[in-house]
Amino acid sequence: MVPAQSTQKSFDVLRTLAAHGAAGASLAQIAGAVALPKPTVHRLLAAMVQQGFALRSATGRRYQLGPEIYALALKSQSTMGLVEMWRGALMRVAERTGDSAFLMVRSGYDAVCLAKQDGIVSVRTLTGGIGGRIPLGIGPGSLAILATLSEDESDTILVHNDRRLRMLVPDLPESLPSWVERIRIDGFAQSGGLFLAEVGGVAVPVPRHLGAPECAISTATLASRLDEVRVAEVVAILKEEIAAVVGKTAG
Amino acid sequence: MVPAQSTQKSFDVLRTLAAHGAAGASLAQIAGAVALPKPTVHRLLAAMVQQGFALRSATGRRYQLGPEIYALALKSQSTMGLVEMWRGALMRVAERTGDSAFLMVRSGYDAVCLAKQDGIVSVRTLTGGIGGRIPLGIGPGSLAILATLSEDESDTILVHNDRRLRMLVPDLPESLPSWVERIRIDGFAQSGGLFLAEVGGVAVPVPRHLGAPECAISTATLASRLDEVRVAEVVAILKEEIAAVVGKTAG
DNA sequence: AATTGAATTCCATAATATGGAACAGTTGGA
């Protein structure tokens, strides 16, 4: 049994609002996105507007995220600390590799991009920049995060995400779990060119850290730049920069 | 009847987590703060952790805000835009008055501080800096926001907040509604020295703007600096800077 | 004025949340 279902529904609505950004979304769009009947979503939105978690446009026909989310985030010191902690590493990675560097962190069943630093080249990625998200299971950062989890946990997540992943990538390989296992052994993940053919990237998981959410540092660049030799180079750089940050923190 | 009650409960829990910041809060503390039995809160927290809205410490005995909140906030373009829009005005107000300047915005039944710019003096305020909040009904910024609302709406809010306000200020005057009405006429609010005797401030409401949440610009300084003449000066500066921003936007 | 599509309200029903009580796990003191 899934607990707190109505809570989950509100959270889904929030994510839908976030996905629609500045343009906002209509009641019908939101209801469609979260697969719930309109009256139900209407009720949830009413409560969310009242609480400041959602805003309605003057016409009343579009909803977007309300100020409460932002206000709470300002108090989210652990996450802001994480971003702060990795900013320098991202800058150095971008500098040294010339590619874009990302801080990816697990949030529920997704990986989200908390920070990004462009290098010389900037490519359109799966995740789509700061605040972007992708189900755990596809993309190098996302796979690297799975590799930081126990086998049990990552398998559970992959099962849970199966439907969503297949929506994004129809010909998803069956062997994702063993792929993740491979990453645990190798210590890095590499994009399989499954989704965007021209774009490639690598990621290195950040060693689990007391209480902090699971995260990874990843890069994205043109696939053509990423031959075997270069992958090894970039991975080495990532490992170096991660070690520097972890060492500094652990003291 | 209040709709979506369980949703509201999760939101209350989120706010409690935010209030406890980096130190986090225990299950018992949270349950106490939201006035719900432990099993109920436990269930909500479990769901929130799973979804990334909350984090548990390694020991499992402390909860804090999860990365999801931050990730959503990164997509909260309307609010980030608001902060962006007013940053310059805050800087000029702080510069010209020497006091601290605040962007306060309505979020549900509270006023929250989205941005702050210190002047020469920095005083401890009711709200407590960026991300801080206070129930609508006390403090100049908060009162100014009420004045942007219809009389009906502000009265409803005052009734709703009555208990919370009396907790903060035992000798709350009965005449708050007429006080708000006064602010509507005068075009500014002034701290009544109700709460922190040594601290004073003024606020000017921002004219209602299509779809944007209700907000106000306020200042805080030592009460001793705030005689009648000075209040008029500061109010004039606030009105000027607000007009400049509104003109630029509407223009 | 008529038509379409969206938003909103209603309310009997179904499903979920509730929370007291019992249990388990942890901490700190003797």
Added chain:
DNA sequence: TCCAACTGTTCCATATTATGGAATTCAATT
């Protein structure tokens, strides 16, 4: 090492809340 006190966790019969199909209202478009 054991015990006491406290915090967190699980259980489950009950009560409360959410649900969503259908009907209605509202707004925009032709």
